[in-house]
Amino acid sequence: MILSYFFDSISSLWLQLNNVDYEITVVLFTVSLLVLAGAWTAWISKNTPPLPPGPRGLPLVGNLPFLDPELHKCFQTLAQAYGPIVRLQLGTKVGVVISSPAAAREVLRDNDATFANRDVPELAMDAVAKGHSDIVFSPHGPGWQMLRKVCVREVLGSATLESVYGLRRRxxxxxxxxxxxxxxxxVNVGEHMFLTALNAITSMLWGVTLKEEERTRIGVDFRVAVAEAMELLGKPNLSDFFPGLAWFDLQGLKKQMMGLVGRFNKIFDAITDRGLGLDGGKESRDFLQVLLQLKNEGDAKTPLTMTQLKVLFMVLPAVYFAGVE
Incomplete structure (x- = not known):
């Protein structure tokens, strides 16, 4: 009985000492982590240029919960409180709002090359920007300058637009x-005006290359795909604010976009098969024939690739509308 009591006392004391050591270890580990985190934050802050003023946000989500759906009014209120340049924490990303004419002129005109690169939405990266093949999201450089030259001088140039005048008139x-x-x-006049503009664009894209029935069929498929792509790109995407979640595709948007990319590729392959077999020397040429000729006669340093042609066909409707406006 006495021995049993003695051993029980020793065991209880041993467990208490172990628990004390464990608690001390946990406390020391936690304090060490906090000190390291503070030192890392101080080092980052010291080596990072100061950001513009802006409202405080919540952990993880930043200022996202406080943004008004009417963003122009929200930005006006922020500008009155913090000045013409405001910082916003959008999830894990930082955004800067420019709201004065002088600051906008500085960014968009005087230092446009410095601010030319932009954050690429995840869906746009999957659809058109992979490999920097598009004109909208490609980084500023020789490749982007070549694509801009193609769009401004060749596709939207007066000579090309004059050559497809008959297609627009039709x-x-x-x-x-x-x-x-x-x-x-x-009659819904607005809807028909939009369809007319889109039909004119598709006619300018491949109106000479394809025959009437094939042009109509492919044009319908293309318009549907463009409408679905515009709708997808306009949806809020968690991956844009939390890039670490992009791999999980929580909203299923990436899967839908990749399906649309496959449909665009089929449309493009179908019309390029026709365009490659046509004579590019005709007076009346569509955009496809112009782009194929540019590809064959391109600069060796910055050649126009077939991937870039596909991407241009996906974004040309938006580029054309912007050029008209």
């Missing part, structure tokens, strides 16, 4: 005939 006449046939019936 689509406008088709719309006028349709509206005339609907006399006495309600």
């Amino acid at each position: 689509e406008i006449r088709n719309t006028v005939r349709y509206l005339h046939s609907q006399v006495g019936s309600p």
Whole structure:
């Protein structure tokens, strides 16, 4: 009985000492982590240029919960409180809002080359920016300058637009005939004007290359794919604010976008098969024939690749609308 009591006392004392050592170890480890985190934060702050003033945000999400859906009003309020240049913490990313004409002129005109590169949305990266093949999100450099030259001088140049004048006129006449046939019936004019513009764009893309039935069929597929892509790109994407979550594709947007990219590739392959077999020396040429000729006659230092042609076809509707505006 006495021995049993003695051993029980020794065991209880041993466990208490172990628990004390464990608690001390946990406390020391926690304090060490806090000290290291503080030192790391101080070092980062010391070696990072100061950011503009801005509202304090919450951990992880930053200022996202406090942004008003009417962003222009929200930014106006922030500018009144913090000045013309405001910093916002958007998840794990930092955004800077420029709200004065002088600051905008400094960024967009005087130092445009410095601020030319931009943050690429995850869906755009998957769809058009992979390998820096597009004109919208490519970094400033020889490749981007070549794509800009192609769009401004060749695709949107006066000579090319004049050569596809007949294609635009054909689509406008088709719309006028349709509206005339609907006399006495309600018509959504805005919707038909948008469809006319999009039909004119697709006609300029491949209106000479494809025959009537094939042009209509592929044009419908292309318009549907463009509309779906624009809708996807306009949806809020968690991966844009938390890039670490991009691999998980929590909203399934990446999967949908990759499906659209496959459809664009099929459309492009179908029309390039026709375009490669045509004579590029015709007076009336569409954008496809112009781009194929540029690819064959391109600069050896910055050649126009087939991947870039595909991406241009995906973004040309937006580029054309921007050029018209």
